[in-house]
Structures are given as structure tokens and as C-alpha cells.
Amino acid sequence: MTNRKSKNEPEIPHMKSGSSNNINGSQKKAKPKKDKKPLTPEQKKLKRQRIVAWVLIVCVSIGILGVTGVGALTVKNMKNAPALKKDDFLTQSASTIFDKNGEPIYNTAAKKSDPTTFDQVPQSLIDAFVAVEDSRFFVHGGWDVPRFTKAALSNLLDSLRHGSISFGQGGSTLTMQLIKNQYFMENEDAATGVNRKLQEIYLSTKLEREQVLSKKMIFELYINMINYGVPRTMGADASAQAYFGKRLSEINLTEAAFLAGVINAPSVNNPYYSIEAADERTKEVLYLMNYHGYITDEEYQLAKAVRVEDLLVESSASEGEMFEYQAFIDVAYQEAQELTGLDPGKVSMNIYTSMDPTVQKGIDDFQNRKITDLNPSMIDEEKNEYRPIQVGSVILNNRTGEIAGIVGGFDYNGAFLHNRAIAKNSSPASVMKPHIAYAPAFEYQGLATSHVFLDAPMNYRGTDILIGNYDGRYLGQVPLMMAVADSRNIPALEATQGTIDTIGNEKMVEYLNKLGFSSVSEDNFRPGFAIGDGTFTVSPVELAGANAVMFNDGNYIKPHTITRIEFLDSDREPYVPSHTATPVISDASAWLTTRIMKYAVDSPYNPVISPVRRNYPVFGKTGTNKYDNETADATGVPRNAIKDRLMITATSEYSIATWTGFDSKDKKNPYFIDEYGVDEASQNLTGKLNSYLLDLIEESFGTGDDVARPGSVADIQHILGTFPYQAPVEGMDQSLLATGYIKRDFLKLAEASPKDLSALSDHKVMMNQKGNKFNFDIKMATYPDASQLTVAPSTITMNYPSGGTVDGKRLYDPSWLFGAVRYKSEIRVDGKPIAESMTEGPNQEISVTIENLKGKIEACSYYTFDKSTGKKSNVVCTSVDAKEISVSVPSAGTAFNDFVEQMVAAGFSRDLIQGNYVLEGNKYKSVVSADPNILGKSVKPGDYSGTTIRVNVTDLEITASGDYLRSNLKRAADAGYLTVDTQGKASGVIDSFTVDGVAMSSFRLSDHEGSEVVVNFK
Incomplete structure (x- = not known):
């Protein structure tokens, strides 16, 4: 590769001879403060693994015994150690990777590598590696006892906390890392990990003691074989060319620090992935170089001021x-x-x-x-x-x-x-809702795909943290399928919490582990994982x-x-x-989950x-992850x-x-x-x-x-919005039915029923008698939930946990099928209802014929539904003694026959009511007076038990004189008390008459009631 220099590359001071030769790192300075980053909790291990951690790490930690001591403790492990051969380090092997058809797609020999000899390595890179990886490299015998012991003790604490052997704190020398890279790979198994660590120590000390490789060769091989984060590239020189466009011998101090630092996490510290991480790691290495005396304070300040991104050339x-x-x-x-x-x-x-x-x-x-x-x-x-x-x-x-x-x-x-x-x-956001929220709900709660949730304001349980939906709305009742397709958070959390309540946290965590999410533990699990809680990645x-x-x-x-x-x-x-x-x-719950995922694709909710x-x-x-408001406000993100x-x-x-x-x-x-x-x-x-x-x-x-x-899946039809699912009622509105699928083990329909009724606390009964009837005035306690007294509307009002309300859609309410709550009272005789009243309000009025009130009388009240009166609350009854009921005695002018019937109905004895006819007025059989004088008064029949009631009743005098149309005879005839033959003439002055064939000039109607009278007119 042609040497290239970044056009923005700053001038970096080269190492001073005094600082570059400080191989032993004798100068001491304050140790850097390390930022403690929270560790991701791992699965808890068994108690025996903690014991293994104690025993094995303590044994390793006794480094002060020296190589011989460790060898004595681990003879068995040494016998199993790989044979140490110089050629293993000098000979490169190659592997081939094939596709599914057996065709080669890659050979490891294709990695770009420009091996560098120790003499070609700049002193700054040697100092950087030694400072950060192995500060006593040039003086120890392959194993740095103090450093390893300190690291092992730190690892002991981590091991006991996490239940498995940990070597996370390092402690390995460059020699040990070379051995590890050549012969071993990382292994998380506790016993094997310790055995291999002991073998690394053994082989490292043997390598240097027997001078299989010199210190310079160890360093040279190490920097030539490790990964610096450049694809298909090995070694420091090839990596320097890839990052900085220059040979290794030409790099400056900051570049050397970067190369030494990137290797502990090549992906994370890669500047093309995270320039922030690369800068931070480079500064850590520079600090350690200054701490160990390899660079002066001035060199340290100048070098750390240089940004890594200004040193980079364009990537391949x-x-x-x-x-x-x-x-x-x-x-x-x-x-x-x-x-x-x-x-x-x-x-x-x-x-x-x-x-x-x-x-x-x-x-x-x-x-x-x-x-x-x-x-x-x-x-x-x-x-x-x-x-x-x-x-x-x-x-x-x-x-x-x-x-x-x-x-x-x-x-x-x-x-x-x-x-x-x-x-x-x-975090998975909403993408795992079918798998974490609903699949377990199908499995353990027996939910059907036709289930209905209430999408209402709610907090995370035990907190005041309000849970929202992506659109900031709460929709009310929503079918499960829609809840998935529209990615509603509240239904998903309801389903998850329901499963946790059913099977417990431990089994829920076990389920997630089996799904492949091994990092989930009882310590870190939260119900919010179902909707992409940020701690779950x-x-x-x-x-x-x-x-x-x-x-x-x-x-x-x-x-x-x-x-x-x-x-x-x-x-x-x-x-x-x-x-x-x-x-x-x-397989049933798995298949049900595929149904909701198919609907999520086919439905119109998510473009x-x-x-x-x-x-x-x-x-x-x-699934979509968004910035929370706090982060958005702090960073300027919308x-x-x-x-x-x-x-x-x-x-x-x-x-x-x-x-x-x-x-x-x-x-x-x-x-x-x-x-x-x-x-x-x-x-x-x-x-x-x-x-x-x-x-x-x-x-x-x-x-x-x-x-x-x-076959483990069944069809189900039930009343919409019920759970446990209720069987349809014959003749009900079909729009209130839901159909779906359910795990067959849970296919069981309950009898359709309305909501539970509140208990009736009391009722008050007042009684009075009017005529031949008793009137019961009953006042029931007001129903506690006034909203149940009317048929529910198509909207539902939902409460915020902290106050306030919001309206959503109602898909079903029992009142649509069973009616609203009603007040109902019954009058019972010997336990059987003889009269009843059902009203929308608490006041009842029931009239009962007095003659029906014979036996044990009760006024009973309860709450019920206007379309389902068989469903009732508790029943409150008040016993009534007919004899103790105050009755109204008919007043004067009442027809005697009615008087008798009313008195008998009120509880008086018919045999003790005696009538006495008196000529008074122009009415017949009207009550005039009584002895005792009770007419028109309110009395208790029991007070007159055995008392004869003497009643004066009007009688009529019929005379054979006067105008017929104005006569008592005409009145008696019209009332049907007499049959009158007017001999073809219905008007005029009476001359005479005969009564049942007997001529009379006058008679009392009471003596001849029902007789035939023939009238002769003048």
C-alpha cells in the first residue's frame, strides 16, 4: 500500500531518549481513575460453581509461591498442556470456509499481513504496548506474579458475584497472551477456564525459561498476529497502513497509543465504528505511558490533544x-x-x-x-x-x-x-410482542386470539411511571389481533403481567432463556421487556x-x-x-402466535x-425505539x-x-x-x-x-369482551359474538352472566291500607355504582392513575345483553311472591288485595337486571304481621256490602259485623254509623278481636203515592233491588201497587228486597 498522510495530520513530538529507554517502568505516578461501567447481569450459577470459584481462583492466586509452586499444584494440568514447539509460532496454517454447496468462499491465508521485525518497531509502540498490556514484560519470566495475583483476587470477587469463573480483570502477560492466541481460545466453562489459565502460566514460564523464544521475538510475534480491527488484515504494520496510510516505522506517539489500545476490543474501539470510543481508549493508553514514565507530562498533554479522526485516511x-x-x-x-x-x-x-x-x-x-x-x-x-x-x-x-x-x-x-x-x-421495541407478551399468554393463561384488552392509562406496577402508546392515545377496548397489528403497549403489558401472575417470574425468565435470550435473569427481568424496555438488548x-x-x-x-x-x-x-x-x-401456542403475526402483515394498521x-x-x-423526552430535551433531538x-x-x-x-x-x-x-x-x-x-x-x-x-388448537365462539369466555345466549345480537382460536386445553365456556351485583345494604318498608288493598311503600338503598343503572354507552371513560379521565371505545358491555341494574321488591306470603315491582329508582309501591294476605307476609327487595331478572343480589326481607297493620275503616256513606268485605279483608271477622237498618236519607244500604265508633278511622284489627261491630245501615220507605219518577220505588228499581211493572206506563202519579201480589200502601225495602211490584197509576 502506498504511504498516505492525512492532510490534517498534526506534528507530534518524537520520543526523548530518556523516556524511551525506561523499560522497567520504575517511575511511579498516581493511578488513573477508571470509570466503572455497569456490567450486564448474567445468569445465576449453582452454589457449587461458587465453591469451585473459591477453591480454584484462590489456588491460582497464590502466585507468590512462584512457578514451581504452581507447577506442584497443577501437575495433572501440565501433563495435558500442549507440546511447546517453536515452529508453532513461526508457521502459519490456513483454513477454508465453504458454502452450503461445498464451494470454497474464503481462505484464512487471504489476510493481508506485513510482518515487522522487532528492530523495525518504533520505540513509541513498544512503550505503548508495555504500558497498557504488560508493564514488567522485559523483567518477568513469562508470568507477572504481583500483577496476576492482584487481578486474580479481583476476579475472585466477580466470580463469587456472578457464579462463574471470571478472568475479566486481566493479569496475563504478553507471553501468556501469545500462548493463548496460539494454543487456546476463550472458554466460559469454570473448570476448563482455570485449567487453561494454569496451562498458559506453565507454558509461558517454560517458553522463556527454556529460551524457546526471546523477549524480542515474543513481542514481534505478538504484534504481528493480533487483530487491530481492520478486516482481513493482521499485524501492526498492515494495520498502520490501513488506518494512517503510513508504515509502522513512521507512526507518531498518538498513533502508537491508538494501535496499542484498539486491540482489547477491536470492534468497539474501531474509529470507523465509534470515534468517541477510539479517542477515549487512546487517551487511556497515553495516560498509562505517562504514569509508567515512558513519556513526559508535556508529551502526554500534546499527544492527547490530537484527535484520532484527524489522523485517519479514508477507509478501504x-x-x-x-x-x-x-x-x-x-x-x-x-x-x-x-x-x-x-x-x-x-x-x-x-x-x-x-x-x-x-x-x-x-x-x-x-x-x-x-x-x-x-x-x-x-x-x-x-x-x-x-x-x-x-x-x-x-x-x-x-x-x-x-x-x-x-x-x-x-x-x-x-x-x-x-x-x-x-x-x-x-432493545427489541415492539418487535417481540408476539413472542414475549402473547405467546406465553396463549400458553399459560388460555387466551384466545379473539380476546379483548382494555387499552387504558396504567403505570408500571409498583411505580408511578405512566405507560403510553406510540400515538399517545388510549383506545379503550381493543381486540387482541388489532392490539398486535397496531402495536399497542398497554395490552401487551396486560398480557405479560397476567402471565407473570399465573406462572411467576422464575418461569417467565426460564421461557425467555429457552427462546435464546440467555442474558435475561431474575435479577434483570422486567415486564417491560415485552414492549422493548431499554435495559433488554x-x-x-x-x-x-x-x-x-x-x-x-x-x-x-x-x-x-x-x-x-x-x-x-x-x-x-x-x-x-x-x-x-x-x-x-x-405447538398450539406457537401456531396461535403465527396467526397474530399474519394478521399484523395483512391488516391495514402499519404501512x-x-x-x-x-x-x-x-x-x-x-418495532420502533424512540428517544425519551429527557434525552431529547438534553441533546436537542426532537x-x-x-x-x-x-x-x-x-x-x-x-x-x-x-x-x-x-x-x-x-x-x-x-x-x-x-x-x-x-x-x-x-x-x-x-x-x-x-x-x-x-x-x-x-x-x-x-x-x-x-x-x-x-390438533391441539380449537375454534372458539364466545361473547365479545368476556374472560373467562362466556357461551353465547340464544337469540342474542350476533355482532356481540367473537370467534377465534384457542389452545384446546383451555376450551371451556362459562355460562353467560352479567357483572356481579353490589350487595343491598337495607330497605325500609311502610304499609297502609286503602279500601280492600294494602299499599307497601318500600325505599331501597341507592345502588353504589350509578353508571350501572343505565345501559352502557358506546364509549368508555378511563381514569389516569394520577387523576383525570380519557374516553375510549367500548366494544361490549354486559348491559347490552342483560340490561341495566334495576331495583326490585316482592311481597311474599309463605315464601311465595304474590306481587312485585321493578323500577329504575329505589322507591317501590306495591298494592296487594287484603284477602290475599293470609299467612307469613314478607316484603323482600334486591338488585337485578332489567333483561335478566334471574340474576339478583342478596335479598333483604322484612316480615309483616297483618294484625299489626293499621287499616283505614270505611267511612259513613260506604255501601254496606263493600264495608263488610273491606273489614273482612282487613282482618275483622265477618261473623262479628252486624248490620241494623234505619230509615235515614234516600240511599239504601249505606253505612250511617257504627258501634264502636270506628268509621273513617285508622285502627289495628287485632285491637278488636272478638268485638261485635254494630253498623247502622240506611233503609228506604216505599209508599204508594207521589210522582213515580221521583219516588224511592223508582230508585230501588233502577238499583235492581226490586222488579217493577208499571203496566205500560212509566210515569205519572202512583195510585196503588201490589208487592208479590199483595196490595200494600207502603213497605220497607229491606223487608221486600227482590220482590215484584206492580204499580197502578192514577
Whole structure:
């Protein structure tokens, strides 16, 4: 590569001889303060692992015993250590990676490397490496006992906290790192990790004690074989050319510090990924160089003032240098390391993968911006902003877990090592709602796809943090399918919390672990994970693996790229990974989840997902992460600005999981997606990319079918909005019915019923008698919930936890089927109702004929429904003694027969009522007076038990004289008391008459009532 110098490169002072020769680092200065970064909690380990951590790390920590002591403690481990050969370090091996058809796609020998001898290495780089990696490198014997012991004790504390062996605090010398890079790979297993650490110590001390390699050779080999974050490039010299456009011998102090610092996390510290991280790490190295005396204070201040970005030349990607299939190769290479514990760059292997060349070639075209519609503008000219939108995606076989293609990001041809398909770029937002919220709800709560949620204001349980929806609205009652398609947060949290209440946190965490989210623990799990809680971060490959479960009968297979590994330079047996399916959820709940994801694609709610619609079944879900108001206000980002987007798209056979967003971690000036600008949002990169990837799947594998429905799923029809689900009522309005699917184990319909009625606390009964009837005036206690006294409207009023209300839509209310609450009272005799009243208000008036009140009398009240009176609250009854009822005695002028009947009905004895006719007035059988004098008074019949009531009743005197039309005879005839024959003449003056054939001049009507009278007129 031609030497290139950045046009903005500052002048950096070269090392002074006094400082550059300070090999032993004897000068001491104050130690730098390290910012403590919160660790992501890991899964709790078993108690025995903590014990192993104590024993093994303490043993290792007794470094003061020296090499011999450690050797004595670990004789068994030393016997199993690899044989130490000088040629192992000097000979390079090569491995080949193959696609699914067995065609080679990459050979590790293709890495660019310009080995540098120790004499060619600038002193500044030696000082930088020694300062940051191994300050006593030139004086120890391969193992730095004090440094290792201190690190081991720190690791002990971490190990006890996290339940597994940890070597996170370092302590390895350059010699140990060389040994590790040559013979070992990282291993998380507790016992193996300690054994290998002991073997590293043993081999490192042996390497230097037996002078297999000199110190200079160790340093030379180390800087020539490590990864500096440049794709397909090894070694310090080639990396210096890639970053700075100059040979290693020409670099300045800041550049040396950068190279020494980038190696501890090449992806994170890569300046093309995060210039902030690169600058920060470079300054840390410069500090340590100053601390150990390798540079003066003045040199330190000058060097740290230089920005790394001013030293960089354009990346190879911007020059058009392309590496075919690189995104997939990177993942396969890393997977081979994890599976074998060996580095394919040092141990010759044939690595066979699942990569589909057609799919990955199409992906490479996209990554290299050859697809015009999928190359979003990153320049907002109006706002004069540069927004480097990025992507990461995975195409996964649902049945096998094999990865067919990987999108590592735009320009993934040498510019970046950060593979966004496997990086945990962000929280899942809403994209995992079907899997985290609803699938477990189908499984453990027995929810049907026709379930209805209340989308109402709510806080996270136990907090005052209000949960909102993406649109800032609360809709009221929403069907589950709509809640998923429209990505409502409240229903998802209701479903999640319901599952937690049913099975507990521990089992919920176990479910998420089985889905492939191994970082979730009881310590860090929160219900908010269902809606993309920011503390829960995922990668596209994790999303694809979790999604595939729903299309694989509820079984999880870890996503992978490798199908077979053959070892070329050894007698090792070929390695064939065993990817056993782990049951996660029932096939019923998995299938139900595919239903809601299919609806999410087919429904009109989300335009972002519309590009993936096809004429065959497609399933999916989207997710959007936005900046919170606090961050937006602090950084100047618009409120609700979008940080990133995610989308899952699936056929019955393949899953696609995609992330779009920004790599920048600059919290002071964050990038955001302009929802109305020229970038990703308006072009819908997420949706269009998944559509493009879907086309690639069709080209290689054909179209998908719908997912076969298992026998463990049942159809269900129930009353809308009920849970437990209620059976339909015959003749009910069909619009109030819902149909869906449910796990067959939960197919059970309850009898349709209205809401529970409140208890009736009391009623007051007043009684009075009018005529031959008793009137019961009943006042019931007012119903506690006045809203239930009317049929519910089509809107529902919902309360904010902190006060205030908001209206939403009501899909169903029991009052629409059973009616509103009503007040009802009954008059019962011997327990049987003889009269009743049902009203909208609490006051009742019931009239009962007195003669019916014979037996045990009760006035009973309760609440009920106007269309379902069989449903009632508790019943409150008041007993009534008829004898104690005050009755109104008929007044004078009442017809005697009516008087008798009313008195008898009121409880008086008929036999004790005696009538006595008296001539008074011109009425017949009217009550005149009584003895006792009770006429017109209110009395209790019981007070007159056994008393004879003597009643004077009017009688009429009939005389054979006077005008007939004005006579008592005419009145008696009209009333039907007599039959009168007027001998053809109905008017005139009476001359005489006969009564039953007997001539009379006068008679009392009471004596001849019912007789026949013949009248003779003058």
C-alpha cells in the first residue's frame, strides 16, 4: 500500500531518549481513575460453581509461591498442556470456509499481513504496548506474579458475584497472551477456564525459561498476529497502513497509543465504528505511558490533544475495495472458534456452512449500495446533517436453525468489523410482542386470539411511571389481533403481567432463556421487556432464533452457520455440531402466535410492514425505539425522534430479522431518524429491505405456505369482551359474538352472566291500607355504582392513575345483553311472591288485595337486571304481621256490602259485623254509623278481636203515592233491588201497587228486597 498522510495530520513530538529507554517502568505516578461501567447481569450459577470459584481462583492466586509452586499444584494440568514447539509460532496454517454447496468462499491465508521485525518497531509502540498490556514484560519470566495475583483476587470477587469463573480483570502477560492466541481460545466453562489459565502460566514460564523464544521475538510475534480491527488484515504494520496510510516505522506517539489500545476490543474501539470510543481508549493508553514514565507530562498533554479522526485516511471501503461474503464469513469464523476452542487462522480446518450463495450475493449487492431503491440518502441538505444509517439482518431456516444469509451493514466490505447481525444494537421495541407478551399468554393463561384488552392509562406496577402508546392515545377496548397489528403497549403489558401472575417470574425468565435470550435473569427481568424496555438488548440473530420457534412447533434451535468442521493437520475426528431442538412452548401456542403475526402483515394498521405482503402467507411484526423526552430535551433531538427500527418477517420456512439505526454512541449529539425527511423513514428501508430479502428467499427456496394447524388448537365462539369466555345466549345480537382460536386445553365456556351485583345494604318498608288493598311503600338503598343503572354507552371513560379521565371505545358491555341494574321488591306470603315491582329508582309501591294476605307476609327487595331478572343480589326481607297493620275503616256513606268485605279483608271477622237498618236519607244500604265508633278511622284489627261491630245501615220507605219518577220505588228499581211493572206506563202519579201480589200502601225495602211490584197509576 502506498504511504498516505492525512492532510490534517498534526506534528507530534518524537520520543526523548530518556523516556524511551525506561523499560522497567520504575517511575511511579498516581493511578488513573477508571470509570466503572455497569456490567450486564448474567445468569445465576449453582452454589457449587461458587465453591469451585473459591477453591480454584484462590489456588491460582497464590502466585507468590512462584512457578514451581504452581507447577506442584497443577501437575495433572501440565501433563495435558500442549507440546511447546517453536515452529508453532513461526508457521502459519490456513483454513477454508465453504458454502452450503461445498464451494470454497474464503481462505484464512487471504489476510493481508506485513510482518515487522522487532528492530523495525518504533520505540513509541513498544512503550505503548508495555504500558497498557504488560508493564514488567522485559523483567518477568513469562508470568507477572504481583500483577496476576492482584487481578486474580479481583476476579475472585466477580466470580463469587456472578457464579462463574471470571478472568475479566486481566493479569496475563504478553507471553501468556501469545500462548493463548496460539494454543487456546476463550472458554466460559469454570473448570476448563482455570485449567487453561494454569496451562498458559506453565507454558509461558517454560517458553522463556527454556529460551524457546526471546523477549524480542515474543513481542514481534505478538504484534504481528493480533487483530487491530481492520478486516482481513493482521499485524501492526498492515494495520498502520490501513488506518494512517503510513508504515509502522513512521507512526507518531498518538498513533502508537491508538494501535496499542484498539486491540482489547477491536470492534468497539474501531474509529470507523465509534470515534468517541477510539479517542477515549487512546487517551487511556497515553495516560498509562505517562504514569509508567515512558513519556513526559508535556508529551502526554500534546499527544492527547490530537484527535484520532484527524489522523485517519479514508477507509478501504470508500475506495471500493470489496470482500465477497464477508459478513457471513465473519460470523462463521467466530462460530468455529467458539465450537472448537481453536483459531482457524492457526489450525487448518475445512469449515462447511449453511450459506446460500445466491442469497448472500444479493445481500452483498445491497451492502455495497448497488440496489438503488435500498440506498437511502444519508445527507439532509436542508438541515446540513450527515446521518450514517446502518442495518443488520439475518435470514434463518425455521426448521433447522441454519443461517442462509447475513447482512452485516452498509459498506461491509472492509470499512467495519462491527457485524450488526450479531451485535446487540438496541432493545427489541415492539418487535417481540408476539413472542414475549402473547405467546406465553396463549400458553399459560388460555387466551384466545379473539380476546379483548382494555387499552387504558396504567403505570408500571409498583411505580408511578405512566405507560403510553406510540400515538399517545388510549383506545379503550381493543381486540387482541388489532392490539398486535397496531402495536399497542398497554395490552401487551396486560398480557405479560397476567402471565407473570399465573406462572411467576422464575418461569417467565426460564421461557425467555429457552427462546435464546440467555442474558435475561431474575435479577434483570422486567415486564417491560415485552414492549422493548431499554435495559433488554438483542441482536437480529437472537430475534430470528426466537421467531423461528413459532414456526417450528414451539421448539428452539440455536441459530448457526456451521454444519461440519474437518481438521486437516491432526487426527482429530470431524466436528459435526449437534443442534438439538429444545421445547419452549406448545405447538398450539406457537401456531396461535403465527396467526397474530399474519394478521399484523395483512391488516391495514402499519404501512411500514406493507412492502412484505405477498400472494402467499407472510408473517411479521415491527418495532420502533424512540428517544425519551429527557434525552431529547438534553441533546436537542426532537421529542419522539426515532433511534432505530426493527422488523421480523417470516414465511413458513424462513425468518428474517432486521435492525436499522445508527452506530454512533455519542450521547451528546445522537443521530435520529427523521420521520418526515429524506432518509430511512420516508424510504421505509426496514420494510423494503425485508421485502428484498424475501425476494432472495423466493429465488433460492421458493414461496412459503401457511403453517399447518395442529390438533391441539380449537375454534372458539364466545361473547365479545368476556374472560373467562362466556357461551353465547340464544337469540342474542350476533355482532356481540367473537370467534377465534384457542389452545384446546383451555376450551371451556362459562355460562353467560352479567357483572356481579353490589350487595343491598337495607330497605325500609311502610304499609297502609286503602279500601280492600294494602299499599307497601318500600325505599331501597341507592345502588353504589350509578353508571350501572343505565345501559352502557358506546364509549368508555378511563381514569389516569394520577387523576383525570380519557374516553375510549367500548366494544361490549354486559348491559347490552342483560340490561341495566334495576331495583326490585316482592311481597311474599309463605315464601311465595304474590306481587312485585321493578323500577329504575329505589322507591317501590306495591298494592296487594287484603284477602290475599293470609299467612307469613314478607316484603323482600334486591338488585337485578332489567333483561335478566334471574340474576339478583342478596335479598333483604322484612316480615309483616297483618294484625299489626293499621287499616283505614270505611267511612259513613260506604255501601254496606263493600264495608263488610273491606273489614273482612282487613282482618275483622265477618261473623262479628252486624248490620241494623234505619230509615235515614234516600240511599239504601249505606253505612250511617257504627258501634264502636270506628268509621273513617285508622285502627289495628287485632285491637278488636272478638268485638261485635254494630253498623247502622240506611233503609228506604216505599209508599204508594207521589210522582213515580221521583219516588224511592223508582230508585230501588233502577238499583235492581226490586222488579217493577208499571203496566205500560212509566210515569205519572202512583195510585196503588201490589208487592208479590199483595196490595200494600207502603213497605220497607229491606223487608221486600227482590220482590215484584206492580204499580197502578192514577
